[in-house]
Amino acid sequence: MFTRTDVAELVPQICGPVLLPGDPGFAEEVAGFNLAAVHRPDLVVGADDTGDVITAVQWAAAHDEPVGVQATGHGADLPMEGGLLLTTRRMQELVVDPVRRCARIGAGVRWGSVIDAIAPHGLGVLNGSSTHAGAVGYTLGGGLPVLGRVFGFAADWVRALEVVTPDGRLRAVDAEHEPELFALLLGGKGNLGIVTTMTLELFPLGPLLGGGIFWPGEDAQEVLAAFSRWAPGLPAAASTSVALRWMPRSAAVDPRVARRQVVHLRFCWVGDPEEGRRALEPMRSTGRPLLDTVAPLDYRRIDRVHLDATQPGLYVLTGEFLRDFDAAALAALLQHAGPGTQCPLPEVGIRLMGGALAGPGARDDAVTGRDAAFFLELIGRLSPGVAERTPPALAAILRALAPWSTGRAFVNLHGMPGGESERARAWSEEVYARLVRAKAVYDPQNLLRFQHVVGQVR
Ligand SMILES: Cc1cc2nc3c(=O)[nH]c(=O)nc-3n(C[C@H](O)[C@H](O)[C@H](O)COP(=O)(O)OP(=O)(O)OC[C@H]3O[C@@H](n4cnc5c(N)ncnc54)[C@H](O)[C@@H]3O)c2cc1C
Structure with a gap:
């Protein structure tokens, strides 16, 4: 807990802005990409440098004030209520x-x-x-x-x-x-x-071949079935995913696919483009694509592969690692998210794992998913009119695909996980236990208690 006098003492020690709710610039400082999770901290500190972070954390610890951190707000999954929010956007080294x-x-x-x-x-x-x-x-x-x-x-x-x-x-x-x-x-x-x-x-990084192939949403069964047969046999040079998605209208989206439901295959190949084209051929010859943008790709244009939203919005991103995506899994997915199901989600995707993602890792770490064959990736809108239908739709798909789940989620794409047992699914039991032990050593006050935290949230 702190008083205005405590804040007045902090201000001259920080190079960046220190703002209380209602101060000019407070809302802009707190704003992030996900407009569904607007943080409501007691205080925001815009860190200019490492010195500001040290000072703000020491001050927060002295006042038993919990601390959150935000760079862009892409991962603002759970709104922060109270506490000190450190924004890092000025730390551009x-x-x-x-x-x-x-x-x-x-x-x-x-x-x-x-x-x-x-x-x-x-x-x-x-x-x-x-x-x-x-x-x-x-x-x-x-x-x-x-x-x-x-x-x-x-x-x-x-x-x-x-x-x-x-x-x-x-x-x-x-x-x-x-x-x-x-x-x-x-x-x-x-x-x-x-x-x-x-x-x-x-x-x-040598030459890249990358882009997308789009089919009408009605072709979901045929295209996803082809994907589930084709993807697991790809060499590691290929990274790919497929999504049933509603395309927005934007400058980045070709008018042939804008504002309609499509099946969107994303493909990226590192190495000889000719080999990449040969690897892609079975998908190119599936059905009747509306558009095919796979071509030699300037690395600086890599966002063209997935065509993610670039404007802030109200959304939730969640998912689950799968050990398989076979015909029965596909049928379960289409039953809940296929064309004609009234599924409100703008995007339901399957990413191929494996290759170097299945390796042992460069060293010991807390990364989850090395044992998975696929990642089920779901995006829901939380804007008025659709917000109420989104959580049940997400839950229904996750339930339907549960028989193929590895039981683990990915912390970066875990949405709003809720209670401790659900949050813990982002790590193996062994890693979770280590995180809890380390948290007791490094954060005995539980200052870092926002977002995807381990242990009990006090
Ligand atoms: C459009 C979109 C596409 C995405 N695609 C992918 C993808 O392909 N693969 C993938 O893995 N993830 C993906 N994500 C998820 C993304 O990686 C996470 O949202 C990530 O947290 C974004 O980091 P950020 O700092 O920009 O977000 P912020 O919202 O600013 O931060 C989110 C959280 O990250 C942690 N954090 C941020 N900075 C620090 C710091 N300096 N020190 C300690 N903790 C910190 C904190 O827990 C913080 O609450 C995507 C998200 C979006 C919205």
Whole structure:
């Protein structure tokens, strides 16, 4: 708890803005991409640098004020009520060393900025389907990338982190220094501290073939059945997913597919484009596509593969790892989300896992999903008129696909998980137990108690 006098003492110690509800600029500082989860903190601190993060966390600990963190708001799944919100969008440090093949990335940097800086050097990173998301928040959640089957999870490529733990200490952690904290930050999301910078290993990235194929929604049965036979046999050079989705009307969407329900295959191939074209051929010759955009792809245009929303909206993203997506799973999916079912979800997708995503990982970490064959990815709208129908529709699909589930969720795409047992499904039992133990060591006050937290929420 704090008073206005306490805040007045904090203000001169922070370079960025310190705002209370009702102050000019408060709503803008708090706003994020997901308009369905508008945070209502007692105080927001716009951190300019690591020093601001340390000061704000020490101040919060002294006043027993819980702490939340936001870079872009892409992962604002649960609205924060009370507490101190640290916004990191001003922390834009980005240093690329093409010789040592690494990049030092500040807490507020989006993937798009990283890619613009490294693409001219022929280097790559493991961004997700939208390069508007924050690089650090995404990677701490494991990071399920567009090119994951070739290179693994984003977390596999983290060399080092600088993190402010809830005791207000800045710690430089890597595989040698505080290895348990390092391992659990990678996939443990925001449970153990506020990461101020991340050092990522970069990799040489050759030619890309990428884009999408679109069929009318009515062809869902035929296209998804073809996908379920074709995808598991692909080499690791191919990353792919398919979604039954309602396409918006936007500048990025071709008018031939805008404002209609389509089946959207996403495909990305790293290496010889001719081989990629051959691998894609069975899907190209399925049904009668409305549009095919798969072509040599400039890495800086990688958002063209998934065509995710770029404007803030009211949504929930959730999903489940699957051990299989066979004919019976497809029938269960279509029964609840197929054309003509009145399913209100704008997007119901299946991502192929496997390849390097199935590897043991570069080192010990808290990433979930290495044992999965597919990821079921659901997007629901929470805008007025549809908000009430969305949660039951999500629940019905998850229930219908439960027989194929590995029992695990992915923390980056886990939506609004609710109670502890549901939140715990984002990790294996062993990793969850380690996270709970580490939380007791690093955060005994339970200051970091918002979003996808481990343990009881007080
Ligand atoms: C359109 C869209 C596409 C997406 N595609 C993918 C995808 O392909 N693969 C995938 O894995 N995920 C994907 N996501 C999920 C995304 O990775 C998560 O939402 C992620 O949390 C975004 O990070 P952020 O920092 O931008 O979000 P924010 O909302 O700003 O932060 C979300 C949470 O991340 C944690 N966090 C953020 N910054 C820090 C920090 N500095 N220190 C500690 N914790 C921090 C906190 O727990 C915070 O509450 C997608 C999301 C959207 C909306």
